[in-house]
């Protein structure tokens with residue numbers, strides 16, 4: 457018995473040292489991992505958001521918006537958890553078998569260590585095999601979860617339309633179906649997880665312990681090791697299964713995380729529609745703000761041209777109205793002038809500078825837009841004005857509000873410029889939001905103005921006030937007005953009609 461307990465095995469000091477090391481590692485790995493996870497989440501999210509902002513307007517669909525929201529929120533969390541709390545411990549646990557084999561070789565029996573070494577490759581092979589087998593299960597789960605996000609986004613953005621059409625219940629049923637789909641995929645993943653745990657616990661653990669016990673008996677019978685060493689060999693061999701103990705975390709953190717990392721990579725691989733051309737040079741201040749479209753051709757989809765050989769000029773300070781049937785390409789022409797899109801053929805220029813030869817930021821600095829809808833960011837009224845001119849003072853903001861005929865409304869609010877707007881704050885009427893956009897235009901003070909049907913969603917009473925404010929904003933600027941409405945076109949110096957993708 458004495459021999460069994462104190463026979464030649466690994467020296468006690470070594471075992472104590474290893475136990476201490478394991479204790480320190482058990483504390484350090486999760487602590488460092490959690491810190492890494494938080495850092496990684498911040499970096500990944502700002503990377504995704506920055507990239508999405510750099511991507512342009514083309515191909516924007518609801519499904520894609522849902523996918524981006526899901527990638528930037530849930531996807532980033534999963535990828536960070538994977539990198540922070542799974543990869544490190546998984547690699548660390550993969551080193552455990554090697555350390556164990558080294559201890560066995562040095563302190564018990566090199567031959568036994570060699571035999572055990574033969575079984576070790578089965579571990580990474582098993583991990584890789586499970587990974588390959590369940591990749592599609594995890595991908596299907598991520599796809600169903602993205603679709604659910606897209607549907608939710610759709611339902612929330614179209615809430616008013618759904619209510620007006622009495623379609624709330626139907627949309628509720630669609631959302632319930634999508635949620636059920638996610639539930640089914642989660643259950644499939646859990647079932648897969650249970651199968652893996654069962655296989656690991658029954659087959660692998662049993663095989664490893666049986667093999668190690670047989671090996672120990674054999675070597676003991678050969679007289680190569682003592683009874684104490686044989687016991688130590690069997691006990692140590694259970695540690696070889698350490699990497700497989702992590703398999704439990706494999707599905708939620710490992711597989712989900714890997715799928716999210718791939719999604720983030722795919723998003724980063726998408727190129728912005730418009731980037732600075734190589735060799736683009738900042739031409740300095742704009743001296744004359746004339747706009748010219750020369751032989752412009754553009755298609756969102758190959759073979760389906762939206763604009764064909766469109767040519768026109770807007771002289772500095774001139775107001776030109778661009779009219780035409782719905783879908784004729786008026787907004788597209790405005791987007792080309794803002795460099796939100798690039799023409800397939802021809803040349804758009806501002807102040808004589810071809811827009812492909814100057815930095816995109818230079819163009820956007822000189823062109824202001826008032827569009828059909830004005831987006832209000834969650835924040836204060838001041839924040840919503842300063843997006844147009846970050847350095848503007850309160851006095852500048854009040855002046856811009858007065859010019860846009862909105863100062864009285866804001867003055868009547870107890871918190872004035874500090875009034876919260878957007879998601880959880882004050883909701884402005886359609887007309888007030890348009891006047892806020894005009895105030896942004898005054899603050900930006902750009903020489904060129906694109907008005908894209910700015911009164912299409914307001915009533916006639918608001919339209920008058922908005923048109924007066926737009927008149928003030930347009931004074932002394934080059935203006936391209938896109939509109940259907942006779943009242944808007946009335947103020948134009950010239951009217952161009954876009955039909956079937958070209959100016960007639």
Ligand SMILES: Nc1ncnc2c1ncn2[C@@H]1O[C@H](COP(=O)(O)OP(=O)(O)OP(=O)(O)O)[C@@H](O)[C@H]1O
Nearest residue numbers: 513514515516756762781782783784785786787788
């Ligand atoms: N991002 C896009 N991706 C693909 N096709 C688009 C996109 N935006 C517009 N289109 C298509 O291009 C054509 C021109 O659209 P555009 O919005 O420029 O027309 P419009 O004259 O401004 O119409 P409306 O007066 O209704 O606003 C339409 O057939 C439209 O469906």
